[in-house]
Structure formats: C-alpha cells, structure tokens
Amino acid sequence: MQVRLFGHEREIDDSRIDAAPATIDEQLGEYEAGERTAFDLEIEYPDDFTGAVMRAMMRIPAGETRTYGDIAADLETAPIAVGQACGRNPVPVIVPCHRVVGVDSLTGYGGGLDLKRRLLEHEGATIPGSSES
Structure with a gap:
C-alpha cells in the first residue's frame, strides 16, 4: 500500500501487518x-x-538513534548484515529503520535521505553529521 508522510510517498507491505x-x-x-x-x-x-x-529497531525510542554497529554488537553480527536487514524491512516507519544511522552521518534509506532526515527531525532526534550533533 502507498502511504504519504511529510510530503513523501512510501510503499508499505500491508500483507505483513495483521490489521x-x-x-x-x-x-x-x-x-x-x-x-x-x-x-x-x-x-x-x-x-x-x-x-x-526489526525487533531491535522497534526498541529504539522515538527521538533517539542507534548505529548499525550498535545493533550488530547487540545481535553479535556484522554492521553490514544489519544494514542489509534494514533494507529488507517491509514496513518502514512502522518498524523504524530510519532510527538506524551511520556512525557520523545519515546513510541509506529506501525512502531517500530527505525523508529519513524529516522523520528524525519530527521525532526530535539528533542527526549525525548535522551541526546539532
């Protein structure tokens, strides 16, 4: 299903949601x-x-971020594997993959970095690589 958030279109696989x-x-x-x-x-x-x-991403509170390395350390895997799993998230925003960032910058997001930045700003998160970080 197509959804529109903050002026951006995003595809969500609603067949993965029991609602x-x-x-x-x-x-x-x-x-x-x-x-x-x-x-x-x-x-x-x-x-x-x-x-x-995805469960690790859902534990990240709104307004906070974690790095790929943080999640990788928790799951005892490689950061690149976490990034690949984030890319397979069928329900972005609902499972907040936008809260997973690089060590010193925003990186990859299926909806584009502008939307990732907008979602993080909406939640009041400090954005890596910005003047506030």
Whole structure:
C-alpha cells in the first residue's frame, strides 16, 4: 500500500501487518500529527534474522538513534548484515529503520535521505553529521 508522510510517498507491505488498511492509515496519521511514537500493529517478519533486527529497531525510542554497529554488537553480527536487514524491512516507519544511522552521518534509506532526515527531525532526534550533533 502507498502511504504519504511529510510530503513523501512510501510503499508499505500491508500483507505483513495483521490489521486493516484503515487502521494502518489511522496510526500513520497519528504519527505524522505527533500523537503517536510507536505502532500497535502485529508484524510478520520476512525471516528470523531480519525479524531480530526489526525487533531491535522497534526498541529504539522515538527521538533517539542507534548505529548499525550498535545493533550488530547487540545481535553479535556484522554492521553490514544489519544494514542489509534494514533494507529488507517491509514496513518502514512502522518498524523504524530510519532510527538506524551511520556512525557520523545519515546513510541509506529506501525512502531517500530527505525523508529519513524529516522523520528524525519530527521525532526530535539528533542527526549525525548535522551541526546539532
């Protein structure tokens, strides 16, 4: 399903979410309005490893970021493997892969770095490589 957040189009695989599209839209609208920081939706993970990375991403509070290396250390794997799993996230924003960043800069995001920056700004996060970091 196509969703629009902060003026950007994003594809979300709603077949991976155990909820009606209207519920997904409602929760995304609440997020954009600043009324929600996490989603109450049951997610089907693509595979075990990606699921572990997705669960780690969902534990990152809004307004905070973690590096690929932070998550890799927690899962005892390589940062590149975490990045690849982030790229397989079928439900971006709902599972907040935008909160995973490089050590000193924003890196890769399927919706583009402008949207990643906008999502992090919306949540009040310090953005690596910006003048505030």
